Amino acid sequence: MTTTRPRAERAEQARSAATELASDGINGVVFGWVDNAGITRVKSVPLGQLVHAAEYGVGALPCFDLSLVNDSFATTPSGAGPVGDLRLVPDLDRLAPLAAQPRWAWAPADLYAQDGTPHPGCQRGFARRATEAVERHGFSVRAGIEIEWVVADAAGHPATVGPAYGMARFIEHSDYLAELLDALTRQGVAVLQLHPEYAAGQFEVSVAAEGPVEAADTTMLVRHTIRAVSARHGLRVSYAPVFTKGAIGNGAHLHLSLWRQGRNLGHGGPGSHGLHPEAEQFLAGILAELPALLALGAPAVASYLRLVPSYFAGAYRCWGLENREAALRLIAGSAAGQANAEFKCFDAAANPYLTIGGVLAAGLAGLAAGLPLPPETPSDPAALVGAERLPASLPEATDAYEKSALLRQALGPELYESVLAVRRAEAELFAAHGDEDVIEAVRWRY
Template sequence: MTDRPGATTLHQPDPRVRRVLERAELEGAELIRFLYADHGGVIRGKATSRSRLGERITSGIGHTVAMMAMNMLDQLQDVEHLGPVGEVRIVPDPSTYVALPHAPGAATMLSDLRLPDGSPWAACPRTFLKDAVAALGAEGYLLRAAFEPEFTLGRRLPDPTGGPDRLVPLDDSLCYAGTGFDTAHDYTIKLIRALETQGLRVEHCHPELGPGQQELSVHHATALRAADNHVLYRETVRGVAMRMAMWASLAPKPLPEQAGNGAHLHLSLWRDGVNVFGDDGVRGWFIGGLLAHLPALTALTCGSVNSFRRLTPRVWAGAYAVHGHDNREAAVRVCSPVGELGEPNLELKPSDSSANPYLSLGAVIHAGLDGIRRRLDPGEPVGVDPGTVPGRYPRLPTSLDEALDALEADETLMEALGPLRRDAYLAVKRSEAAAFAGRDAAYECFQHLRVF
């Protein structure tokens, strides 16, 4: 026997691997992408041909350790143990195999970064979330989650003055307006079909506030699956647009004068089949943990310079470290259950798609679990727009550097991240803050809309 993920014995082939090989053959997948999310929040990966899939699904594909020191501008940072010497393997999770409807002939699997002997690597984001889920499980809890993403749909055109490319929105419809449904209809139907084919059950969809802005949510899942789903969602939103000669951006603020794109994080906590967020005590402690760590959490849930262009008061982004029942200006909203089958859940509003979803959700779990263990009091819920009462409520960080300072000072989250991961993340994100310092909004927004 071997500890390598997906490994087989001579007489007992892993049935998950066998099913993947059969599906790839039946569906005609010529290339299978092994995807992961890096410290810059970028979705990266390598692909194997179908003829080599049987080998690569167990061995993984070789990868330099240095890639986890790369920022979103493809600038390599100087991080100890993440240089030219060293190798990891991109090892796919067979249970995540899906054909890609928007890329005929291709399929994908979400992947872990592992050492050559198959053991976990200390800089793997997906492993960080797995460990957080295990810590929560050791206390008897299971988290279900869903990201609620927004994106801007349009076309990427050259700037007539020679500046960076522009994102020209598909329409100028109003929020929730019927014209927004109609102008984006063909794209939206293709997107829904592509998501459903990959096992992402669509909940609802509507035109949002800004020109070309759309919101489409998928059903909640267990924490790891929710993060995997968000990677697939990001890839599919953009892939479908590209095949229709359009451009879709999930960047927090792709157009500086227009509404920003959030990816609000919805959470429910379960024990023995019961949603314990129906209990004011457990829910309150979890909220207390989120609020206690929220300044540091924003460095992970709002993971880019562009995030803080969105995270401002009076735009429903949750710029204040408060909680409230159905308060859409509070960072943590206690959501009213919808319908007879609705379940209590929390919405974390300072969250967007430039974040690495594995690091983001893993850190949220650690923060909430700390609140439960220490029975942290969240304080009184806020029933007003906190921005209307200047100076009364704590404001969240206003820049990526400020959020990173808070993260470095947060012992709980720094310990959870571990030495290699935290050193790499801080180096990558500090470099991004420095790279955009002094640059204008057009440059910043362009770089983010082309990546996210």
């Protein structure tokens, strides 16, 4: 990755990139990062400043480590507040001209201190460290995140009236979807599926699996592109966990598979449905830590209006083959490379780097401990006596997170404490609000 290279090498890569971008008529580059509240933030530079930005970064306020969904801030004893400065350093390996925003390009960014050392609160850096830890143990992970969103008209009402997965809805927005598919393809995104989803105005796009950090990067790029294409069609976009009370919400289902020496350990093994022992242990580790992981992957008060039984949200801590009500849906696939695990309980308010990094850390802990996979849940857990619900509120998930020694160690003290402060502050922010008020307050924030 560009950001891990010496400054001189980053500058040289930026010079080459700037020349190529200029020949394509691009005159500005957007740098994107995601804060602990799950809000995507951006800064941009004119093309003539790209070399300097790649070498030294551009300024970013440390207080954004503690920003909330409404742009207010949490506090911690070590919080910098208005004092200090960080540097956003773009990863030019992921530089992409934006097909729906002519004359602009995009790159994800890492956070550094002014002296050039990595910022311990950088979420992308955390995902990278977690990936490297898995690789040091001789494994690799392929991951992808489903992206669901609601499109609305200028008045904020869902912009489709057709049935779920319906042809009518698809035809109604055929030009919009075609332009989106074209934009993603031109940006190098390997789209697997694009279709209407269940809720009114809802669509979904699925992309090919990549390395963990790359999967999070692609999620950012795809969301950016969806929003840009939608704007060109006069549509508004919401990735909020719930758009309308009582309706199925926007998930961000994480798919992953564990590999070793070119073999998918979710296929052809002696365990349940072809799982190899290492895959069982990896998944068992994630299941064991799942209540605490919700503070990363379902981070909003509104997340728990989505995470309810019978909404295909995975509200129970269990697993099952093709079980869409289990938090972990095992997918056997029709070929060796397709087998994977889908975690359905995560939503689109999450910072994808935090979600992926936390899941990898938990899976690696399961491997280290040799955890056994619990018995399978082969039917709807809501109909079973004793089925374990996942946390039903943000405070409950945050309590589990605060007790997690595993996540404290994996995230490091600064990032861990920042996430904790943001979760507590957002729970307090909405403590006196009813469901409708919460939905209204965050509908257009994500």
